[in-house]
Amino acid sequence: MKHLSPKSSCFIFFGIAILLFNYPSYSQKYSGTWKAGVKKVEITPEGSIWMGGYAARKKPSEGVRHSVYAKALAIEDPNGNLAVVVTADLLAFRKFLSDKIRDQLKAKYGLTREQIILNSSHTHTGPETDHPRFQFQLSKKEHNKIQNFADRVEREIVELVGQALTSLEPVTLSSENGLTRFQVNRRNNKEAQINAQTELKGPNDYAVPVIKVEDPKGNLKAILFGYACHPTVLSDYQISGDYAGFAQIELEKLYPGTTALFFQGAGADQNPLPRRSVPLAQQYGKELAAAVERVLNEDMNVLEGTLSxxxxxxxxxxxxxxxxxxxxxxxxxxxxxxxxxxxxxxxxxxxxxxxxxxxxxxxxxxxxxxxxxxxxxxxxxxxxxxxxxxxxxxxxxxxxxxxxxxxxxxxxxxxxxxxxxxxxxxxxxxxxxxxxxxxxxxxxxxxxxxxxxxxxxxxxxxxxxxxx
Ligand SMILES: [Zn+2]
Known part of the structure; x- marks a missing residue:
């Protein structure tokens, strides 16, 4: 559907009235329709690079476990109010990088700060972008690799958002919270003492928030989902998105053609425990994907077309x-x-x-x-x-x-x-x-x-x- 200018809207009013009369179920579900555009770009580094997350790391990456991505979901309400959420398999968007990206999104597409969310999954096996932090610690060569990668991420995300904005098409949006329970409060439980019988202490928030994006035919176009837990199952030297990466892979396998975007919640004091093996990262990824799948299979809260x-x-x-x-x-x-x-x-x-x-x-x-x-x-x-x-x-x-x-x-x-x-x-x-x-x-x-x-x-x- 194209935007209607004020002039043309009166002219075609009668035609729309007939359409509504003939197709009440369509109009009921899609009147005041949302539009959405979703795109992803692979940001797997070429070759070895310093990894973000553990201060104790002594060497750069040695391979790639799975590809890592930045993904953008743009949504627009019937009044033309627009917002974009960008997620990425990265440790963090630091201020210097986030400001540069958001300044460009303003200059190129007119998006203001309030319209943009940049969320990083906080994977601890992703490529590092924070070159200022490593200026005295690393060789010039390693430091430059981080800087070049940060520049690439900035470029790719600005382009990605542009692509999401130019691919807006009618959708329905629904939301609902599911749950899964592999997060453990790491402040109040001792990792080394935890076994399958341990009574764990909170606080926790096990919610798995899901926003579903469907096209008018009911095809799943995008799934925005989150969890509050450090992606610290893995600590080796293979690039990956940790459990969050596996969850996105699992969902995109379950729903071919769909883009699954993971966002990190309030997971700063939550660890996935036990941890430190690839099968565990896969298990948690599948648990999270299963929690999302359950939500998608149940009735969800259909969202009215208003965005603020x-x-x-x-x-x-x-x-x-x-x-x-x-x-x-x-x-x-x-x-x-x-x-x-x-x-x-x-x-x-x-x-x-x-x-x-x-x-x-x-x-x-x-x-x-x-x-x-x-x-x-x-x-x-x-x-x-x-x-x-x-x-x-x-x-x-x-x-x-x-x-x-x-x-x-x-x-x-x-x-x-x-x-x-x-x-x-x-x-x-x-x-x-x-x-x-x-x-x-x-x-x-x-x-x-x-x-x-x-x-x-x-x-x-x-x-x-x-x-x-
Ligand atoms: Zn952290």
Whole structure:
């Protein structure tokens, strides 16, 4: 269906009225129809490259387990409101890369920040893109490979979104949450002690959110699905998308011709356990795909043709003052103890920036985003988002909302108030690695998410007490 100009719309009104009269079932299902375009591009690196995810890695990749992709789903409501979600088998979209991509999407296609979600799966066996981080650690040759790959990802994604936008065609959209339970709260359970009889401690969010995109004939065109769990089954030197890669492969096999797009949820404190074998990564991929398959086979919530989007960046502050140059030097030399080698690399990077006249900022611009697709609310938050955020947002907006983490920028861990007070790894990995985030982080993010939600008509719910 083409857009109708105001002039032509009156002229053909009578014709449409006849069509509606003759085909009530079609009009009922597809009146006010959505349009969608979906495209994918393979981004498997050519040859060996440094891999993102584990600080302990000492060498680049040695092969490819399966191809890795970037995928784009563009949707447009009947009023021409447009939004694009991009997913990728990558560790992270860091700010420098995300900003470059989003600036180009604005320049080339007029898309603003609120219309774009860039979500990375957070695979720990994918190619690295964060070349600034490795500037002192790697040889010039390895560093250049990362930089060239990041440039390629930027180019490919900008082109990919353009292709998705030019392939918009009528669709129906439906959503629903399924569930599967291979995520384990890694803060509150000891990996080495877990066996099949262990009683596991939460918190968790086992939701498997699914958005189904069908053409007017009922053919499945795209499946956007997510899960909140680190893709850290694998830690070897073969490029892959980990369990999330296997899940996408499985779904695209189950539904030939369909594009399956995986997004990472609030999985920062969740690990797939047990782990560390390829058959386990395949098992979790199949479990996730089976959870999606179940949702697709049941009645889903058909989404009305209205799209609203909102985005902002809030300045999150830190618990302590920014480090001075001499403090950073003391971290590198070990005078200030407790910093592993990869954080000493960060200290070197900060010193080089200070030497160039840059200042270390005492706050960080954190991206918060909300979409309303029909009655489906989606929150897309930046950083390594802990599961507590998903649980808190679901208390406010109900269990059917979709929460994405790792969206638009990954600058460090995003702990809840409780985790900040408990301490430990996820509490202490702010972008300013010498200090935690300020204790206000959770309140600030949740209140901004709520403000954005209200601005686009997402309703809060009274959380019903369920009788035993
Ligand atoms: Zn992580």
């Amino acid at each position: 989007t909102a985005y902002s960046e809030i300045d999150l502050t830190f618990a302590k003052a920014v480090p001075t140059k001499s403090e950073l030097e003391d971290i590198i030399s070990g005078v200030i103890p407790g910093y592993p080698d990869y954080l000493k690399e960060y200290a070197k990077i900060w010193i080089s920036r200070l030497d160039k006249g840059e200042k270390i900022k005492d706050s960080y611009p954190y991206p918060v985003q909300a979409w309303k697709i029909g009655n489906q609310a989606i929150f897309a938050l930046g950083g390594e988002l802990l599961v507590g955020y998903s649980l808190e947002l679901k208390k406010i907006f109900g269990p059917d909302i979709i929460v994405m983490g790792y969206s638009n920028d990954v600058m460090g861990y995003i702990p809840t108030k409780i985790v900040l007070s408990e301490g430990g790894y996820e509490a202490n990995r702010s972008p300013l690695f010498t200090t935690q985030w300020a204790a206000s982080i959770e309140d600030n993010i949740l209140s901004e998410a709520t403000r954005l939600a209200e601005s686009i008509g997402i309703k809060t719910v009274e959380y019903p007490l369920i009788a035993p």
